[in-house]
Amino acid sequence: MRSLYRVVKNLLPLNINLSRAGALTAFMAMALPLAGCTGSSDYPVIFPHGPDAITERDLLFIAVAIMLIVVIPVFVLAVWLPLRYRASREAPDYDPNWDHSHRAEVVIWLVPALIVCAIGSLVWIYTHRLDPYRSQMAEGKPVVVQAVSIDWKWLFIYPQQHLATVNELVLPTDRPVSLRLTSTDVMTSFFVPGLTSQIYAMAGMGTRLNFQPGPVETYTGRNSLFDGKGFPDQKFPVRIVTAENFKNWIDTVRKAPLQLTPHKYQMLSKSGAMPHPLHFSSADPELFARIVKGEHSAASMIVSSRSK
Amino acid sequence: MLGKLTLHVLPLYSPIAMSGAAMELLGVLFIAALITWFGKWRYIWNEWLTTVDHKRIGIMYVVLAFVMLFRGFSDAFMMRMQQATALNGHGYLPPEHFNQVFSAHGTIMIIFMAMPFLTGIINFVVPQQIGARDVSFPFLNSVSFWLTAAGAALVLTSLVIGRFTTAGWTAYPPFSELPTSPGSGTDYWIWAVLVSGVGSTLTGVNFVVTIIKRRAPGMSLMQMPLFTWAAFITAILMVFAFPGVTVAAALLGFDRFLGMHFFTADAGGNAMNYINLFWLWGHPEVYIVILPSFGIFSELVATFSSKRLFGYVSLVYATMVIGILSFTVWLHHFFTMGSSADVNSFFGIATMVIAVPTGVKIYDWLLTMYRGRIRLTSHMHWTLGFMVAFVIGGMTGVLLAIPPVDYVMHNTLFLVAHFHNMLIPGSLFGLLAGYQYWFPKAFGFRLDEWWGKTSFWFWFVGFYVAFMPLYVLGFMGMPRRMDYYQNPAWQPWLIVAAIGAVLIAIGILCLAIQLVVSIRRREELADLTGDPWDARTLEWMNASPAPLYNFAVVPEIHDREELAWRKERGISHDAPAHYTPIEMPCNTSTGVLIGGAAFVLGFAVIWNIWWLAILAFAGVIAATIVKGSVPEEEYTITPDQIAALESRGSGPLLGFLSPLEDERGDHSTHGLLNSIGD
Numbered sequence: 001m002r003s004l005y006r007v008v009k010n011l012l013p014l015n016i017n018l019s020r021a022g023a024l025t026a027f028m029a030m031a032l033p034l035a036g037c038t039g040s041s042d043y044p045v046i047f048p049h050g051p052d053a054i055t056e057r058d059l060l061f062i063a064v065a066i067m068l069i070v071v072i073p074v075f076v077l078a079v080w081l082p083l084r085y086r087a088s089r090e091a092p093d094y095d096p097n098w099d100h101s102h103r104a105e106v107v108i109w110l111v112p113a114l115i116v117c118a119i120g121s122l123v124w125i126y127t128h129r130l131d132p133y134r135s136q137m138a139e140g141k142p143v144v145v146q147a148v149s150i151d152w153k154w155l156f157i158y159p160q161q162h163l164a165t166v167n168e169l170v171l172p173t174d175r176p177v178s179l180r181l182t183s184t185d186v187m188t189s190f191f192v193p194g195l196t197s198q199i200y201a202m203a204g205m206g207t208r209l210n211f212q213p214g215p216v217e218t219y220t221g222r223n224s225l226f227d228g229k230g231f232p233d234q235k236f237p238v239r240i241v242t243a244e245n246f247k248n249w250i251d252t253v254r255k256a257p258l259q260l261t262p263h264k265y266q267m268l269s270k271s272g273a274m275p276h277p278l279h280f281s282s283a284d285p286e287l288f289a290r291i292v293k294g295e296h297s298a299a300s301m302i303v304s305s306r307s308k
Numbered sequence: 309m310l311g312k313l314t315l316h317v318l319p320l321y322s323p324i325a326m327s328g329a330a331m332e333l334l335g336v337l338f339i340a341a342l343i344t345w346f347g348k349w350r351y352i353w354n355e356w357l358t359t360v361d362h363k364r365i366g367i368m369y370v371v372l373a374f375v376m377l378f379r380g381f382s383d384a385f386m387m388r389m390q391q392a393t394a395l396n397g398h399g400y401l402p403p404e405h406f407n408q409v410f411s412a413h414g415t416i417m418i419i420f421m422a423m424p425f426l427t428g429i430i431n432f433v434v435p436q437q438i439g440a441r442d443v444s445f446p447f448l449n450s451v452s453f454w455l456t457a458a459g460a461a462l463v464l465t466s467l468v469i470g471r472f473t474t475a476g477w478t479a480y481p482p483f484s485e486l487p488t489s490p491g492s493g494t495d496y497w498i499w500a501v502l503v504s505g506v507g508s509t510l511t512g513v514n515f516v517v518t519i520i521k522r523r524a525p526g527m528s529l530m531q532m533p534l535f536t537w538a539a540f541i542t543a544i545l546m547v548f549a550f551p552g553v554t555v556a557a558a559l560l561g562f563d564r565f566l567g568m569h570f571f572t573a574d575a576g577g578n579a580m581n582y583i584n585l586f587w588l589w590g591h592p593e594v595y596i597v598i599l600p601s602f603g604i605f606s607e608l609v610a611t612f613s614s615k616r617l618f619g620y621v622s623l624v625y626a627t628m629v630i631g632i633l634s635f636t637v638w639l640h641h642f643f644t645m646g647s648s649a650d651v652n653s654f655f656g657i658a659t660m661v662i663a664v665p666t667g668v669k670i671y672d673w674l675l676t677m678y679r680g681r682i683r684l685t686s687h688m689h690w691t692l693g694f695m696v697a698f699v700i701g702g703m704t705g706v707l708l709a710i711p712p713v714d715y716v717m718h719n720t721l722f723l724v725a726h727f728h729n730m731l732i733p734g735s736l737f738g739l740l741a742g743y744q745y746w747f748p749k750a751f752g753f754r755l756d757e758w759w760g761k762t763s764f765w766f767w768f769v770g771f772y773v774a775f776m777p778l779y780v781l782g783f784m785g786m787p788r789r790m791d792y793y794q795n796p797a798w799q800p801w802l803i804v805a806a807i808g809a810v811l812i813a814i815g816i817l818c819l820a821i822q823l824v825v826s827i828r829r830r831e832e833l834a835d836l837t838g839d840p841w842d843a844r845t846l847e848w849m850n851a852s853p854a855p856l857y858n859f860a861v862v863p864e865i866h867d868r869e870e871l872a873w874r875k876e877r878g879i880s881h882d883a884p885a886h887y888t889p890i891e892m893p894c895n896t897s898t899g900v901l902i903g904g905a906a907f908v909l910g911f912a913v914i915w916n917i918w919w920l921a922i923l924a925f926a927g928v929i930a931a932t933i934v935k936g937s938v939p940e941e942e943y944t945i946t947p948d949q950i951a952a953l954e955s956r957g958s959g960p961l962l963g964f965l966s967p968l969e970d971e972r973g974d975h976s977t978h979g980l981l982n983s984i985g986d
Contacts, residue, residue, distance in 0.1 A: 042784055042795075042797035043783050043784055044784070044785050045716050045717070045782070045783040045784070045785055046783045048716075052712075053716060055712070056712045056713055056715060056716050057716070059710060059712055059713055060707055060710075060713045060716075063706060063707055063710060063713070064703065064707065067703045067706060070667055070699075071699045071700070071702075071703055074670055074671075074674070074695060074696070074699045075696060075699070077674045078674065078692050078695045078696050079692075079696075081674060081677040081678060081682070082677065082682050082684060082688065082692060085613070085677055085678065085679065085680050085681065085682050086681075086682050086683075086684060087614070087681040087682055087683045087684075090681070091679070091681070093679050094614075094615075094679060094680065094681050095615070095679040096614060096615045096616065096680070096681075097615075097616055098615070098616070098618070098678075098679055099615075099616035099617060099618050099619070099620065099676075100618070100619065100620075100621075101618075101675075104618075104619075104671075104675055105619060105622055108619075108622075108667070108668050108671035108672065108675075109622070109664070109668055111667075112663060112664040112667035112668065113664050116657075116660045116661055116663060116664055119660055119706065119710070120656075120657040120660055120661075122710070123653055123656045123657050123660070123709075123710050123711065124653045124657065126710070126712050127649045127652050127653040127656060127710075127711045127712060128649040128650075128653070129712075130711075130712040130715070131648070131649040131652075132646065132715070133646065133648070133649075134649075183573075184573075185482055185487065185488065185573040185574075186482050186483040186488055186573065187480060187481075187482060187483065187579055189644060189718070189719055191718075191719065191785070191787070193716065193784075193785030194785070196715075197644070197712070197715030197716065198644050198715050198716065198718050198719070199644050199646055199715075200642070200644050200645050200646060202579060202580070202645075203482060203573035203574070203579075204573065204574070204577075204578070207645075207646040208646065220785075220795075222787065223787075224718070224719035224720065224787040224788075225480075225719055225787075226407075226475075226476055226483075226787075226788070226789040227483055227488075228407075228474070228483065228488060229403035229404060229407065229474075229791070231789065231790070231791070232790045232791055232792050232793055232794075294573075294574050
């Protein structure tokens with residue numbers, strides 16, 4: 001599979017990182033009316049800052065441009081044909097038995113097929129390039145963050161720094177990020193529009209999301225998969241900061257009075273949505289692994305208390 | 309004695325839910341009162357509820373679909389109004405109500421609106437199109453209908469007694485499991501899906517067999533009209549896909565009722581197993597609701613272009629390819645699950661491949677119009693509107709099939725806009741066009757054209773106004789299913805979408821007015837020939853409404869477009885030399901009893917009334933065994949009766965009171981209809 005991928009990759013001149021010109025034209029045409037209404041920051045998918053999100057946006061516009069080859073003729077024909085051949089005009093070229101043409105059939109099968117080949121190749125290449133699980137080629141030791149989705153908030157554990165936050169994700173701009181995700185019970189989806197890809201957080205499983213944080217910027221992240229009545233409140237600021245500010249922020253969190261003890265964790269899992277971020281000056285780096293194993297789930301607590 | 313049923317199950321938590329429940333109850337009482345007033349209970353029971361005639365069962369399916377369309381649209385309207393106003397606050401709906409509303413909307417529109425609608429049209433049309441007197445298993449057909457109706461009744465009941473699920477129409481676990489979704493809601497969903505799912509599977513079996521075994525002599529597979537082909541593939545999909553959702557819902561039920569752990573968050577359960585099973589049904593289901601409409605459009609384009617359908621063979625193969633590929637793409641509903649890039653690419657590309665046969669179909673229809681003589685009736689409006697809107701949905705569908713694009717669009721309103729963009733033009737426009745096209749075949753008079761076109765324009769414009777903003781909101785990163793939100797930039801677009809919902813509401817109102825106006829003007833709109841559209845396929849060779857046996861003499865088939873072939877040769881209405889007796893199955897109340905017992909079974913289990921559940925289950929089994937053990941009762945229509953019925957000709961509501969009697973000049977007995985007009 002991998003060698004096939006390499007062959008395809010070498011055959012196609014796609015190292016030019018998605019013809020920028022084409023993307024830009026399509027993007028300008030679409031962005032102008034949108035930008036007229038509100039600021040571009042309101043359209044994170046169209047005006048992203050994260051490197052992955054930018055490639056994903058470009059891919060979207062290129063695919064639209066390719067598909068317009070079949071879509072525009074449909075618009076034109078669906079309006080022109082009924083006008084040209086409406087019964088009242090009694091067009092002399094009426095041919096009630098014309099029901100087959102090899103040439104037309106070849107065209108209508110082949111053109112969409114070629115388009116699907118083109119977009120399909122993009123799919124193969126870019127799905128591999130943007131795989132959330134891929135290891136980052138970039139320089140620097142990745143920042144590891146473990147995200148736990150709890151009704152209706154996110155707990156972010158920084159195992160390298162032995163700290164944790166609730167509803168605040170801060171990352172340095174100059175290092176790749178390695179995010180691991182899980183959930184305490186219901187399934188959720190970690191989504192920071194404009195920064196990077198979306199990925200599910202599921203109980204008993206750990207998913208991954210590796211990405212480059214891109215320039216200094218502030219985003220709103222959230223859970224995008226409905227998980228109950230506090231769902232709209234399950235959002236958090238994501239700040240990409242300079243290396244220096246990241247260090248300062250770490251120092252601030254280190255001074256926080258709270259510590260993420262097992263007891264605090266149990267309280268967190270019960271407390272519902274949380275409008276303001278929380279900082280924990282210490283956190284057990286093994287906590288995430290234990291949550292994935294289900295040792296901290298509400299249900300297992302009930303079971304263990306019963307068995308006593 | 310009454311399980312968990314107490315007074316607390318009434319919808320006292322929200323005045324809006326309460327008034328909805330009151331409206332529903334009043335609606336039922338009003339209809340019951342009307343029937344009583346006109347003294348039609350016996351007629352309704354004998355001629356409709358117990359019928360095994362595929363045409364009448366088809367009509368009942370479509371009536372059910374319209375009732376559920378009204379309910380499902382009310383939910384949609386409430387959602388749009390909520391989101392238009394819910395900036396920084398809770399709008400007018402509390403979360404526990406809003407979350408039921410979006411769950412009910414999806415469940416109803418897919419399973420209890422689109423499914424009965426397409427099943428009804430297939431039921432009504434296919435046997436007539438293939439020259440058959442009925443389906444292969446008329447009694448099973450009745451059972452299928454009543455199981456579907458029982459499922460719909462369970463959903464409607466949940467508004468009055470208890471609540472509906474808040475887990476969305478997909479009921480994803482672990483959220484739909486007991487710890488996070490206590491109460492009756494998800495149980496209602498499970499039982500509605502189980503009961504109606506069995507009905508749909510049986511419908512699938514019935515139509516696969518009917519289409520294979522019941523075609524008129526001379527009709528090879530490649531001579532079947534395209535709607536029959538679409539119905540055939542749809543029926544095959546039903547047989548293979550529906551067990552998936554039935555199993556998924558049943559296992560979820562085991563988790564909830566028996567404390568098992570198939571999909572729970574702990575004790576080794578795995579929610580992704582449910583999600584795979586669900587979409588193994590869910591994706592073919594998308595094609596189940598769209599393919600019949602593709603079939604309808606194929607009929608309409610040829611008929612109203614007065615020209616043979618272009619690229620018949622292509623269209624048939626395209627339909628088959630779509631049917632097969634529909635089973636190979638389910639994973640695209642969860643690219644974000646974290647499967648490997650190889651897996652995601654495979655499913656992404658497989659999904660796009662479906663765009664090829666779909667594009668071919670659109671171009672075949674366009675080429676059918678080329679060099680035709682196109683009559684721009686309301687039916688053609690729906691067809692052309694479909695093409696223009698559907699390609700946009702197809703394009704956004706291919707976008708979502710690109711896994712990296714899906715990573716930024718999944719779960720947003722872009723996705724919601726996309727699938728409504730497929731289902732409203734792709735499925736609903738076709739079904740509504742089919743309803744207006746075959747209405748005269750069912751009732752002997754056409755529907756009013758002006759109101760039909762007006763309805764189309766409100767639907768068409770309303771669709772764009774309601775759903776294009778949702779694409780934009782997807783670009784803004786707004787997730788679906790939000791009861792309230794804090795981002796002020798979203799609100800203008802949500803207000804525009806709400807205006808779109810108002811336009812669609814007017815479109816639905818126009819459909820209702822169209823029906824009333826047409827009933828009043830039925831003599832003017834009468835179809836006196838049985839072929840009001842100068843159509844091309846077999847069903848239009850009969851009188852309108854068709855006699856209960858459809859064809860007095862089963863016709864010999866010569867061509868794909870048999871009626872056009874016969875009209876060309878001037879032999880379309882040659883009376884046969886003599887008639888032979890026809891045997892038809894007797895009506896039976898077993899179908900309605902099984903459906904009723906299935907409803908009681910579901911209701912009893914939901915509320916833990918175990919004695920009643922056991923009783924109802926025993927009832928279903930006993931009825932099935934008894935019915936299966938006695939020989940099918942049939943009655944014979946004599947040649948004299950046939951001759952009389954054939955001489956009756958076409959006209960409004962002929963044979964409606966009692967199919968074996970001539971009703972011409974006896975319209976006064978139709979008290980209910982006359983009270984609308986005159």
